[in-house]
Amino acid sequence: MIETCMSTFSRSDRKRADIVDAAERLFLGEGYGAISMDRIAAEAAASKRTVYNHFATKEELFRAVVERLYTAVLDGAAVPAVGGTAAEVLRGFAEAVVAHMTRPRFQALIRLVIAENVRFPEITSIYFAAGKEPAVGRLSTWLAEEARAGRLAVDNPTLAAQQFFGSIKEPLFWPRLLGLETLHEPGIVIENAVTIFLARYGRPLIP
Amino acid sequence: MIETCMSTFSRSDRKRADIVDAAERLFLGEGYGAISMDRIAAEAAASKRTVYNHFATKEELFRAVVERLYTAVLDGAAVPAVGGTAAEVLRGFAEAVVAHMTRPRFQALIRLVIAENVRFPEITSIYFAAGKEPAVGRLSTWLAEEARAGRLAVDNPTLAAQQFFGSIKEPLFWPRLLGLETLHEPGIVIENAVTIFLARYGRPLIP
DNA sequence: TATGCACTACACTGTGCAGTGTACATACGC
DNA sequence: GCGTATGTACACTGCACAGTGTAGTGCATA
Numbered sequence A, B: 001m002i003e004t005c006m007s008t009f010s011r012s013d014r015k016r017a018d019i020v021d022a023a024e025r026l027f028l029g030e031g032y033g034a035i036s037m038d039r040i041a042a043e044a045a046a047s048k049r050t051v052y053n054h055f056a057t058k059e060e061l062f063r064a065v066v067e068r069l070y071t072a073v074l075d076g077a078a079v080p081a082v083g084g085t086a087a088e089v090l091r092g093f094a095e096a097v098v099a100h101m102t103r104p105r106f107q108a109l110i111r112l113v114i115a116e117n118v119r120f121p122e123i124t125s126i127y128f129a130a131g132k133e134p135a136v137g138r139l140s141t142w143l144a145e146e147a148r149a150g151r152l153a154v155d156n157p158t159l160a161a162q163q164f165f166g167s168i169k170e171p172l173f174w175p176r177l178l179g180l181e182t183l184h185e186p187g188i189v190i191e192n193a194v195t196i197f198l199a200r201y202g203r204p205l206i207p
Numbered sequence C: 001t002a003t004g005c006a007c008t009a010c011a012c013t014g015t016g017c018a019g020t021g022t023a024c025a026t027a028c029g030c
Numbered sequence D: 001g002c003g004t005a006t007g008t009a010c011a012c013t014g015c016a017c018a019g020t021g022t023a024g025t026g027c028a029t030a
Helices: A011-030 A037-043 A048-054 A059-074 A084-103 A105-116 A121-148 A157-172 A186-201 B011-030 B037-043 B048-054 B058-076 B086-102 B105-117 B121-148 B157-172 B186-199
Strands: none
Touching: A011 A037, A011 A048, A011 A105, A037 A048, A037 A059, A059 A105, A059 A121, A059 B157, A084 A105, A084 A121, A084 B086, A084 B105, A105 B105, A121 A157, A157 A186, A157 B037, A157 B121, A157 B157, A157 B186, A186 B157, A186 B186, B011 B037, B011 B058, B011 B105, B037 B048, B037 B058, B058 B105, B058 B121, B086 B105, B086 B121, B086 B157, B086 B186, B105 B121, B105 B157, B157 B186
16 A cells, blocks of 8 residues: 555554554553453544454454554663663663663553463563563673673673562562552662672672 | 261362362463353362352452462461571572472462452452562561671661562562573572672671 | 545344353252 | 252353444545
């Protein structure tokens, strides 16, 4: 279909986006099973038939929603700078992760992934690609470089990276997923995590 | 109803237990919404009518399942000893938490809590009462005592406890909930966590 | 203004499921 | 063995929902 229209998006494209918007809102709020196609149509101010003209089945619409969330969540993830002292770099990673995890859309996505990973096992890759891999991968690469350069005593970079993130996510992120309050200020959590990490690793490797 | 029978459990009690057993198996495996009362009745080798004679609604049955899981999960949680060196105590807590988290029943329960905490907000208290509170509470109490006695430099016991558990659960527990493999051996994760923790806190508080 | 495409309204099918009603069978206490 | 408790078989209601079919409306482009 060639775009001859002046506006970037055709009427069809706009309706489609309305539908995915509505579906995202509802799925993230109440889960896949709890939402009917009728409610999605109403929320999108569209006819049910239009919804089915764009997406043949509810599953197909769900996958489209998750796929779009995938890119949206990745786009929003700030990549921390790796200049400065070790403490500054670690703080940068920690702050990026906190900012990432605090987004309601990310939290709702993770909840959805956990809830639906029996029915839709493929969507697990989203958590991996959009959350775990970029963060842990980048930090552990940096840790490995610092260790090779003799500036940090890290022997197992991927484990060290996971444990660092764990000491931040455990008080700030996971309780929220279960509907519990978080008890500690992000700033304090981050400072503690950085201090603990450097108390162990913040010296050259013994040769 | 007074028990005049020689056996501890009446026929009614046994059927009821069969039903809760079956419901637990199915709910934990596929979630609340995906399981019908017909399937529960079949799995329990009971008539559907019998199921409804014991539990007026599906919700009531679900609550009974979660309630029983609550006590089952609590019973299974070994309480670590608090004698010996700090490293030994920490290792004891870590091993207890790993053993607890590794149980398929606990993992399935947490998945259920996360998946259904929109529909059933009360069940969140189970995770808190059966997992987080006993573990974090006991460790942070012990840390506070050690700090008061001048043996550890812990300033914020509840945060320190959470961060310690986080450095263990992040590599070993949470990925499993999302259908990902865990990459590290529990023994190595625990040793690393203890070493990191003591590198920071394993000295008297500066007065 | 004419043409065609996308959206709408709405009625409809079929299915699965929560929950009920009833007539009958079986176990258990006495 | 008798009577009540409890379980079973099964048919049934009502509803919500996924998905379809159709006739008609509105809107963008030529």
